[in-house]
Amino acid sequence: MNSEHNKHFSELLNRERKKIDKILFDSFDNRNPDTLYLPAAYILKSGGKRLRPLLVIFSARAVNNQFKKGYYAAAAVELLHNFTLVHDDIMDNAEKRRGLLTLHKKYDINTAILVGDSLLAVAYETLLMDCSGDSKKIVSSFTKSLVEVCEGQSLDKEFEMRDNVSVDEYLMMIRKKTSALFEMCCKLGAILGGGNANQVKALSTFGRNLGMAFQIQDDLLDILGPEEEFGKISGGDLIEGKKTFLFLSALSLAKGEDEQALLYVIKHKGIRKNQVYKYRNLYARLGIFDLAAVETQGYFTKAQHSLRRLPDERNKFVLEWIAHSLIKRKK
């Protein structure tokens, strides 16, 4: 796509982001008590790409070009996403999020638990504002992804404790922790837009595969992305000893000294910052970056392929463009 295309799509997405943000920011006006809702507003105003809400909006339009609603459902998935961030950050004892203090660091753990709960409660409330005839289908999809996200997070925490996690187990975990939410966003949009069963299925498949590609890309950017932007340290996953796609793939291929070096990470639950370069070289030597790129591309192709089943409308190309820019992103 040329740069004019890029500019056009970027502007379109920014306009939609503003509408989504308006609903998100308004969600906490006129609510009490402040001890609960001011911290909730803090996390929502801390930024974020609003990727998941955009998937709702453009999935709806991909099945119905004229559809101009769905903003409440879009806001609801962002609220759900932020609920997971707040609780996950407690569990990971994370310091920073989007360059700002995490909620439990700015306030305290009790506040963060309760604000997370409340974000989820308001998410359902907001979702219901876009529900009419199809409310059972919509709430069911939303809830199914919530169940899966919890299961995925549980597996993620379990993997921290286990020494024998396989790449397949990892893929199953991100399928639940990350990709279930992407899938739900696209499915929700398709239902709201009035898509038929085939279209709902096609968009679900698109979301599911995009989510997988997004997460593996995320693992890749953690070590290959720009240094210390938004408080992120290059190689942070290695430093924390996370069992990512890269790490587990490397472990499955490594022999001799390389294998020992990787087992060291597990045994010591991470490495020092000045050891990152060594593991980056190890990954490169084992071809892990290429492997991850191929894996990402595979999911991306599947996602793209599933869009073929949709009518040839402009908004389908917006989805394709979103997918493309996610895979090509550098941070």
Next chain:
Amino acid sequence: MNSEHNKHFSELLNRERKKIDKILFDSFDNRNPDTLYLPAAYILKSGGKRLRPLLVIFSARAVNNQFKKGYYAAAAVELLHNFTLVHDDIMDNAEKRRGLLTLHKKYDINTAILVGDSLLAVAYETLLMDCSGDSKKIVSSFTKSLVEVCEGQSLDKEFEMRDNVSVDEYLMMIRKKTSALFEMCCKLGAILGGGNANQVKALSTFGRNLGMAFQIQDDLLDILGPEEEFGKISGGDLIEGKKTFLFLSALSLAKGEDEQALLYVIKHKGIRKNQVYKYRNLYARLGIFDLAAVETQGYFTKAQHSLRRLPDERNKFVLEWIAHSLIKRKK
């Protein structure tokens, strides 16, 4: 009511409890991962009166004697209730619940956060199994109470930090933290049973007032109830410095030395166990126990009164009996 009545109603409730428990215990079979769902099963199997599910079941039958469903919705409110218990216990740093270790003490805080989230997710999933035409109404009521429960808990935690909480503020807090859930249970039952608008309103009013009576009775039992049963210490609220109905009422009436003694509790965030008897005497001298009994009776009467608007069916008397036994309970 005579003892034969009591026996009959007790047996009826026990039969219903078994059906509710079957659904609750089955909710976590066939789910993975175990690291998430075994602790979830632990909390659900730890007991509980299943009061809220029974309110759903008998509210439904109070508007429709022939109604034999609603067990999924009933299980859902219990799951929601247990979600609040698990997260509240973390926030209160509670050791025991129903005589057993609290979830975060038996496992850890991270597990308890995630299990709480998951109980809520499964609550929605279970609720949806009883949804058909009225799903939007049902999910909305459920969600509204969830929002309020979070707000109530936030107020409760806020009150711990504040020195100037009024009795009215306390009543507003328990209205959200406790009574909103009771109200929702009865409303949900009324909707499921196909009640008309008046009946739904009557049962909501019943639940709301019963919830208020229940909570003030709870405050009363904390200091007047039997010692150390189920791990509860008589006067536990005073020991922890909780601003209960009793405490705040006493503070609003006390003068001189009595007032100083109450301010001491606030300042020191609680008292020692051997000081409880002194405060029990103080409450008695100020007539606080009578005051609480009058307040409880007031809500109970309102609850009872609202049942008059319902058809004169057997199941209405079950609700009355439940209300009566709650108010007369000794623990």
